[in-house]
Amino acid sequence: MWQPDGWSERRIGVLTPHADVNPESEFNAMAPDGISIHAARVPLAAYKPGGIMNATIADDPVRAFADPPLVDDAAELLASAPLHAIVYAFTSSSYVRGRADDAKLRQRLETRTRGIPVVIPSAAAxxxxxxxxxxxxxxxxxxxxxxxxxxxxxxxxxxxxxxxxxxxxxxxxxxxxxxxxxxxxxxxxxxxxxxxxxxxxxxxxxxxxxxxxxxxxxxxxxxxxANQASFWQAIVLAGSQVVIAAYGQIFSHRPPSDRA
Missing domain, CATH: 3.40.50.1860 (Rossmann fold)
Known part of the structure; x- marks a missing residue:
């Protein structure tokens, strides 16, 4: 009798550059019934209105994207929603800042998310x-x-x-x-x-x-x-038991609970 209304039992947040629609689009494509995607946008200097991006991204705006306070404030605001996991959807800052900084970034963001776990794509990969x-x-x-x-x-x-x-x-x-x-x-x-x-x-x-x-x-x-590996880790951290068959072998494996 009732039509689907989009309500879900597991909700995954996404921190994405302000003009980038791909992370939430791909997450929505992979998400089965019962999982919904909720995005917050963070300014990235490499973008112009309409999603037009610099032909080659410089290191400086990539590095700055992971600096406080903008992404931290966005994480805190996003975490005010009843979410179960949040993905920091920006691979390139891991490359520029290095592996050790990923752990620091995750820990820093998780101090602002009320305990909601944060996924860093390169670390998930x-x-x-x-x-x-x-x-x-x-x-x-x-x-x-x-x-x-x-x-x-x-x-x-x-x-x-x-x-x-x-x-x-x-x-x-x-x-x-x-x-x-x-x-x-x-x-x-x-x-x-x-x-x-x-x-x-x-x-x-x-x-x-x-x-x-x-x-x-x-x-x-x-x-x-980047998005598939992040989603793979996020759904488990969100407590979901869903089976995803069409987006790669990795979904037949369960991520370890310890991400340290």
Whole structure:
């Protein structure tokens, strides 16, 4: 008799750059019935009105995005809603600031979220790769990452214990709104070396979750993306037992409860 009204028993928050619609779009695509997505927007200097972004993002606005007070205030405001987990949806600051800063950032934000757990995408990806027993990683960055930022991403994963057998920005248009799944699929499929035993597509603003299954079928190895790895960790921290089958092998594994 009643029509669906969108009410959910598990609610996941997302802290996203103010003009980036991709994190919540991909989370909504992956979310089954019973899980809802609720976003808060944080200013990022690399954006212009209408979602137009600098063709190459400089390190300074990326680093500043994770600085207090703006993201901390946004986390506190978002946490005033009855949420069960919050994702900090910004991969590139991990690359620029380093692995040790991720733990500090999570702890800092969690002091403002009333105990609601916070997920950091790159740290979630490391946890996922370890559960998948991956050792040799193909790292694909968005085309708006500079070569230097991509190299910092490679060092992030090397410092986490992985061998990076390929890294580089994807050779696609440097425009979030111009990314097409078919073109990204071909790029990743062509540029993933046979020595890789996993792929990570970084960048929460990089439209990628729709090609995960097709890539895993074509490559025969696990494929992770920033939003998928974050969502994987967030749903467990939120206390959900849902089964997600279409967005990668990682959803058949449960994240460890200890994220230290």
């Amino acid at each position: 490391v946890a996922a790769l370890k559960l998948l027993d991956a050792t040799r990683l193909a790292l694909i960055s968005p085309p708006w990452f500079s070569a230097a930022m991509d190299e910092k991403g490679a060092r992030y994963f090397e410092d986490s214990g992985f061998e990076v057998v390929h890294n580089g920005p994807a050779g696609l248009p440097s425009d979030q709104q111009a990314i097409r799944p078919s073109e990204l699929f071909e790029w990743v499929h062509t540029h993933t070396p046979k020595s890789a035993d996993a792929v990570f597509i970084g960048g929460n603003g990089f439209r990628a979750v729709g090609i995960i299954k097709a890539l895993e079928d074509a490559l025969g190895i696990p494929v992770l993306t």
